Amino acid sequence: MENKKASWGDAFRLNWRAARIWFSQYPNMFYSAAADYGLKTILPYVTIWFSAQIIDEFTGNRDPQRLLKLVVLTLIVTTVMALLQAAAHRWFVSQRYTRNGRANKMYADKLLDMDYSVMDRQETYDLLTRVRNSGSWGAWGLVNINGSFEMLMEAVPGILGAVVLSVSMFTAKVPTHGNWLDHLGNPLVVLGVAVLLVALTALSAHLTNHANHIMSIQDRNFALGNRTFNFFGWTIISDRSRALDFRAYRQDKICADYLAGNDGYSWNSISGKKARGVCGIMWGTARVVDKLFIGVIYGYVCLKAWAGAFGIGSVTQYIAAITALSRSVSLLLELLGRLRNNVSYLETTFEFFDLPHEMYQGSLTTEKRSDRQYQVEFRDVSFKYPGSDQWALRHVNMKFEVGRRLAVVGQNGSGKTTFIKLLCRLYDPTEGQILLNGIDIRKYNYQDYLAIFSVVFQDFQLLAFPLGQNVAAAKDYDPVRAEDCLRKAGFGDRLDSLPDGLETCLYREFDQKGVEISGGEAQKIAIARALYPDAPFIILDEPTAALDPIAEAEIYSKFDEIAGDKTAIYISHRLSSCRFCDDILVFDQGRVIQQGSHEELVADESGKYHALWHAQAQYYTKG
Ligand code: ADP
Numbered sequence: 369m370e371n372k373k374a375s376w377g378d379a380f381r382l383n384w385r386a387a388r389i390w391f392s393q394y395p396n397m398f399y400s401a402a403a404d405y406g407l408k409t410i411l412p413y414v415t416i417w418f419s420a421q422i423i424d425e426f427t428g429n430r431d432p433q434r435l436l437k438l439v440v441l442t443l444i445v446t447t448v449m450a451l452l453q454a455a456a457h458r459w460f461v462s463q464r465y466t467r468n469g470r471a472n473k474m475y476a477d478k479l480l481d482m483d484y485s486v487m488d489r490q491e492t493y494d495l496l497t498r499v500r501n502s503g504s505w506g507a508w509g510l511v512n513i514n515g516s517f518e519m520l521m522e523a524v525p526g527i528l529g530a531v532v533l534s535v536s537m538f539t540a541k542v543p544t545h546g547n548w549l550d551h552l553g554n555p556l557v558v559l560g561v562a563v564l565l566v567a568l569t570a571l572s573a574h575l576t577n578h579a580n581h582i583m584s585i586q587d588r589n590f591a592l593g594n595r596t597f598n599f600f601g602w603t604i605i606s607d608r609s610r611a612l613d614f615r616a617y618r619q620d621k622i623c624a625d626y627l628a629g630n631d632g633y634s635w636n637s638i639s640g641k642k643a644r645g646v647c648g649i650m651w652g653t654a655r656v657v658d659k660l661f662i663g664v665i666y667g668y669v670c671l672k673a674w675a676g677a678f679g680i681g682s683v684t685q686y687i688a689a690i691t692a693l694s695r696s697v698s699l700l701l702e703l704l705g706r707l708r709n710n711v712s713y714l715e716t717t718f719e720f721f722d723l724p725h726e727m728y729q730g731s732l733t734t735e736k737r738s739d740r741q742y743q744v745e746f747r748d749v750s751f752k753y754p755g756s757d758q759w760a761l762r763h764v765n766m767k768f769e770v771g772r773r774l775a776v777v778g779q780n781g782s783g784k785t786t787f788i789k790l791l792c793r794l795y796d797p798t799e800g801q802i803l804l805n806g807i808d809i810r811k812y813n814y815q816d817y818l819a820i821f822s823v824v825f826q827d828f829q830l831l832a833f834p835l836g837q838n839v840a841a842a843k844d845y846d847p848v849r850a851e852d853c854l855r856k857a858g859f860g861d862r863l864d865s866l867p868d869g870l871e872t873c874l875y876r877e878f879d880q881k882g883v884e885i886s887g888g889e890a891q892k893i894a895i896a897r898a899l900y901p902d903a904p905f906i907i908l909d910e911p912t913a914a915l916d917p918i919a920e921a922e923i924y925s926k927f928d929e930i931a932g933d934k935t936a937i938y939i940s941h942r943l944s945s946c947r948f949c950d951d952i953l954v955f956d957q958g959r960v961i962q963q964g965s966h967e968e969l970v971a972d973e974s975g976k977y978h979a980l981w982h983a984q985a986q987y988y989t990k991g
Contacts, residue, residue, distance in 0.1 A: 373581065374711035382714040383707045386513045394470055397463045398517060403456035405521035409696075411449050413529035416688045418442035424681030464514070471503055471510050478720065483727045484794040485754060495720045499713075501594045506584065508713035512706070519703040526696030533689035537669060538562065540677040549675040552668075561668050565661060565694065572657040573698045577705030579650035584709040586632070586639035593632040600627055658694070665690045727796055730811040734804065734820055742770040742805060742820070742904055742935065744791070749800035751790060760786045762958045764800070768951060770904065773931065775938045775946035777980070778955030784939045787955065788907055791937075792821050822898035823907040830890055832877035835863075836870030839896045845870075853896040856930050858922050862889055895923075895930065907937045943981050952977070 391398055422438050425431065475496060479487055486492060502508040507515065538561075542553035551557055600623035604610050613619065634640055642648075665687055673683045744767070751761040761783045768774050776784045789795050790802060793809055802809045809817055830838050837843055839850040847870055854863050866872040866883060873882035874893075885893070898906055923930070927948060930936075938949060946952050947966045954962035954969065954977050962975050969977035 374708050376708070378711050379704075379708040382711055382718065383513060383516065385718070386510055386714055387517065389474070390510070390513055393474070394463070394466075396459075397467070397514060400456065400460040400463045401514065401518050402521050404453065404460035405518050406525050407449060407453035407456055409522050409525040410529055411446065411453060412692065413533055413689070414449060415442070415446055416685050417533060418445070420681040420685035422681070423684060424679045427680050467511055467514055468504065472500070474510070475499065475720070478723075482723060483725055484789075485796075486723055486726060488794075489754065492720075492723065495716065495723075497595055497598075499717050499720050501598065502713045502716065505594050506713075508584070508710055509717045510714075512710045512713070516703055516706055516710075519699055519706070523696045523700040523703060526692060527700065530689045530693030530696060534686050534693060537672070537678070537682070537686040537690070540672065540682075542672060542675045542677045545675065549671070552672050552675055553677070561664065564664055565690070566697075568657050568661040568664070569694045569697045570701065572654040572661070573701030573705070575650040575654035575657070576698070576702055579647035579654075580702075580705060581709050582642055582647050583639060586642060596626055597632075600624075658698075661694050662691060665694075727793070727814070728810045729814050730817075732807065732812045732816075734812050734816045744768055745803040745806075746787075746790075747801045747803060749790065749797045749802060751786060751795065751798045753786075753795075759958050761790070761797075764958075764960050766953060766960055766963060768935070770935045771933055772951060773927075773936045773938070773949040775940060775949035775952045776955065777940055777943060777946055777952060777977070779980075782955040783958040784955050785909065786958075787953075788823070788909065788937070788939060792823060792907070793817060819901075820903055821905045821907060822901055822903040824891075824894045824898045824909060826909045828891070828894040828897075830874055830893060832873065832875040832879075832882065834868075834871045834873050835866065835893065838874060838893055839870075839900050841897060841900070849900060850896070853899040854893070856899060856926070857892045857895040858926060859889065859892040859896060862892075892923075899930065904934055905937065906931060906934045907939070909939045943977075943984050954980075 418438065418441070422435065422442070425435050425438060479496070482492070499509060503511045538558050540553075542550060544550055604614065604619070604623070610619075632639060669683055669686045669690075672678065673680065678686075746764045746766045749761060749764040750759055752759055764783075764787065776787060778784050786795075790797055793814065796810060804812065804817070804820075835854075836845045836847060836850045839845065839853055850870055851863065854860065862885075863869065867881065873879035874885060876882040876884070895908070898908075927936075936949075938945060940946060950965065952962075952964060952966060952969055953960050954975070956976055962969055962972070962977055964972075969975060970981050972978055
């Protein structure tokens with residue numbers, strides 16, 4: 369755990385980079401904060417200045433005309449400023465509420481932009497969890513920038529306003545009395561007082577910063593505790609799909625045990641003890657030093673007024689201005705400390721944002737062939753998952769033509785899904801080449817290439833939005849096409865029974881009238897969704913796993929209609945689903961050990977397919 373303080377260079381570089389990211393996407397967050405904090409800071413000085421003028425008039429000339437003018441002017445100026453500030457504050461608050469959501473959006477954008485192979489790693493998720501936790505628990509990292517900018521917008525106008533209002537206090541001439549009061553105007557005394565005030569301000573800010581630094585390190589040390597709490601204390605309790613297991617096995621007990629040693633913020637935790645001990649002492653001392661500062665100011669200003677350097681109105685002005693000056697300078701010093709404390713969190717954040725694209729991005733467009741003449745070839749392809757030394761695929765050679773039905777079979781772990789992931793370029797082969805119409809798929813524009821595939825993954829996800837939107841994966845959809853795809857996928861009868869047809873909401877999260885659907889129905893919708901874009905390839909990963917035998921038979925019998933003129937690839941470990949495919953690839957331990965039609969393969973009595981078929985046949989013969 370790096371507990372040492374970061375360099376100033378890093379502090380400015382990283383915070384500046386974070387600020388630029390925010391500003392480029394959400395400039396209004398900065399404008400609104402500048403308007404709100406700027407006005408809020410300047411307003412008291414304006415009031416102080418007018419009050420001093422009024423009091424001086426009271427204790428001086430007492431001219432009713434001028435007094436009236438001053439009072440009216442004070443009212444008008446301060447009212448207009450207060451109204452402007454109130455408006456700016458509303459604007460600022462509306463921006464501030466969106467801060468965490470916007471940060472999450474930036475993380476999500478990065479995740480979506482990443483190569484799938486990078487996103488799919490545990491380290492990537494660990495990094496993201498650390499980034500998000502430091503933001504949500506300690507407001508460190510990216511979201512820290514907004515608070516820092518607000519401090520800057522408070523400190524800088526604060527210092528400028530206070531200097532303007534207080535500089536004449538130091539320069540005011542003291543009339544000669546012939547006693548010790550004359551020394552008050554001595555430049556050395558003035559300098560001494562100024563230095564003392566600066567020293568007290570710096571001491572207070574240093575104590576506060578140091579205590580804050582110690583606490584910020586605690587925050588980092590409890591990253592694990594935060595994650596544990598987040599996951600056990602919330603995620604798994606609120607996850608509906610875990611609810612049954614959670615109750616049946618009372619998983620809260622094991623969660624509670626894990627949480628027990630990880631109480632990062634309770635009274636008896638390390639940070640609790642630090643807050644009561646060393647940090648508490650530093651924070652307390654800093655407040656005492658602040659009061660000393662006020663004492664020095666009162667003493668010096670009152671003595672100077674006593675000696676006749678200025679009137680009573682100016683006393684209130686100077687005391688208020690210099691107290692505010694100290695607050696603004698402390699704020700600025702606190703801000704500097706904060707920028708430095710944020711460094712380690714920003715390093716983690718940028719480690720995440722800088723995760724590189726590892727895949728070669730080609731530029732060729734895939735030909736949009738009206739005849740859909742595509743040919744795919746795996747040429748001696750081998751693949752290891754990143755960080756693994758096992759071959760998931762080894763020397764895979766195969767070819768297939770468009771319009772055909774290809775089945776990929778094999779036992780669990782034999783490499784079927786990996787084969788599909790490589791075909792869809794979620795990963796690139798470790799060795800060998802995959803060719804589309806004779807050209808290495810890496811040379812095609814990535815998005816173009818992806819667009820020729822529609823995949824129904826085994827763990828597909830539907831959203832709690834209207835059915836039609838789910839099928840189109842878009843808010844606006846073509847109802848005729850969506851309905852056609854649903855009917856092809858075997859969802860027609862159910863569609864006819866839905867109260868609002870395509871506009872019926874799935875699930876009830878967003879709509880009380882939403883419908884709950886079974887696993888099999890969901891799978892049909894997922895198949896319809898894959899048909900909607902009319903991509904030339906359709907890939908179904910265990911498409912019938914959640915279906916009952918009747919629904920399964922229905923899908924098979926309609927399979928030709930479903931796939932139409934598309935090339936269809938089926939992954940299955942149920943051999944019954946492969947019979948009607950033109951070509952069957954048999955995987956075993958990462959290798960393609962057989963390829964051919966059902967009849968050919970089942971006839972080869974020494975082959976794996978024959979053995980698997982007969983092992984499973986008992987389930988099918990009855991049907
Ligand atoms: P199948 O789809 O036939 O069940 P997979 O293609 O999923 O098989 O898996 C092939 C091999 O690759 C297995 O040994 C599996 O453990 C391994 N594997 C799968 N996914 C990963 C991954 N993300 N990281 C490391 N190894 C993996």
